[in-house]
Amino acid sequence: MRASRYNFVFRSENAGRALLFNSLTCALVEVQDSLLILLERTPTDSACLSEAQQRFVRQMLRCGCLVDDAIDELLILKYRYQRFKYRTRVMQLTIAPTLQCNFACPYCFERPAPAAESSRSSAARMSAQTRAELVDFVARAAAGLSRLDVSWFGGEPLLAGDIVRELSAEFIRLADAHAVRYAASLVTNGYLLDEPAERIDRLKAARIDHVQVTLDGPPEVHDRRRQLKATHGPTFARILENVKRMRAARLPVTLRINVDERNQARIGELLDLLRDEGLSDIPLYPAPIVGETPGCASVHTDCLSTTAFHRFRTELLPMLRARGLSTAACLPKPDNMVTACAACVARSFVVDPDGNLYKCWQEIGDRARRVGHVRTYGRESDRIAKMREIRWLTWDPFENPECRNCRFLPICLGKMCVYRPLLEGGKPACCAWKTELDSLISCLYTPSDLLK
DSSP states (O other): OEEOTTEEEEEOSSTTEEEEEETTTOOEEEEEHHHHHHHHSOOSOGGGSOHHHHHHHHHHHHHTSEEOTTOOHHHHHHHHHHHHHTOOSEEEEEEOSOOOOSBOOTTOTTSOOGGGGGGBOOOSSOOHHHHHHHHHHHHHHHTTOSEEEEEEOSSOGGGGHHHHHHHHHHHHHHHHHTTOEEEEEEEOOSTTTTSSTTHHHHHHHTTEEEEEEEOOSSHHHHHHHSOBTTTOOOOHHHHHHHHHHHHHTTOOEEEEEEEOTTTGGGHHHHHHHHHHTTOTTSOEEEEEOOOOSGGGGGGGGGOOOHHHHHHHHHHHHHHHHHTTOOOTTTSOOOOSSOOOOGGGSTTEEEEOTTOEEESSGGGTTBGGGOOEETTTTTTOOOHHHHHHHHHHHHOOGGGSHHHHTOTTHHHHTTTOOOHHHHHHOSOOOOOTHHHHHHHHHHHHOOOSEEOO
């Protein structure tokens, strides 16, 4: 047997002990320093080991920190990744019933570049015909599904709230008829959640069980960045009240904070306000503003580097704890369930108001990048569109030598964005774990075992 290639050793706060973390199994144990040598020099004859040493070896085998010589951990990881990616009994749909929005955010990645305007989705709202075709698209797959996950997206999806309700009812009907587990979420700017007054009750009736809303800082900062499109008016106060309404109605909500050079120093003021408003239990998380699409390239100079954003995210956790705010969504937790970017997963699609299908939501509405249409998918002969889909599905981090040989790969797979690497080649940006694993482990975890 030998030590796992995915072991990490950190110093423990307890003298004479260390924290041992395995990124493939996500096991975390506290061990005596004197036993760590057995990970590198495991005797072939267990009879020469003390009872405590033999117990340690058995526990290390159980948690994956020691592996049999015949085990190829990289192949196991690759198998898990491919099995998840090509699963067929789960359908994930991100649906934009409209690409219109009532906000004019300067960093919106959906804004088209002037030269690309002619290739954009033409429908302001999803038509009755397209809605019927989308329902038929789901119906054709329903009998073979175990789960249907829907995320309502935009533009601002609540500008087409009637369509959200109509399609939700149809999806629920199909799911119930085929014993398919159904789950739905909503990504909204939060401004229209009180219009009409029964809006939140309607969302719950549509089985929407989670809502994401964005606040970009205290009112002065947020209202400068996330203004109403028609009047350039403020939006913070109304959104905050709507968050309170969702909380009162027991509709789970998470706050997203888009962070760049311009607002990172003011986030503490937002946290103070949330605490003072009695919203300490609302999960929140930061997200980096990126200038990757042609429509938002102008904000590129304000974007934080990957390292700077990871540093900010790590610093945010003690800021939340000091104010008694929720830390549930603030930092990614290592997960031994190997996942992949949804764009690289079979039966995962983004749907625009015209019924075009895409793999990545950063491409939504750009018809030149579609991979099919709900009306004809699986029955069409558009080879170019099919090749676009195949390129997404066959993108493989294991083909990149740096990723393949990286000890962080098991916990990075589900976090990596492949939009830019797929377009330009190369490796994806490294996840937070690569630079902050030691501090994040100490913040997020209590050792699961105490080995003596």
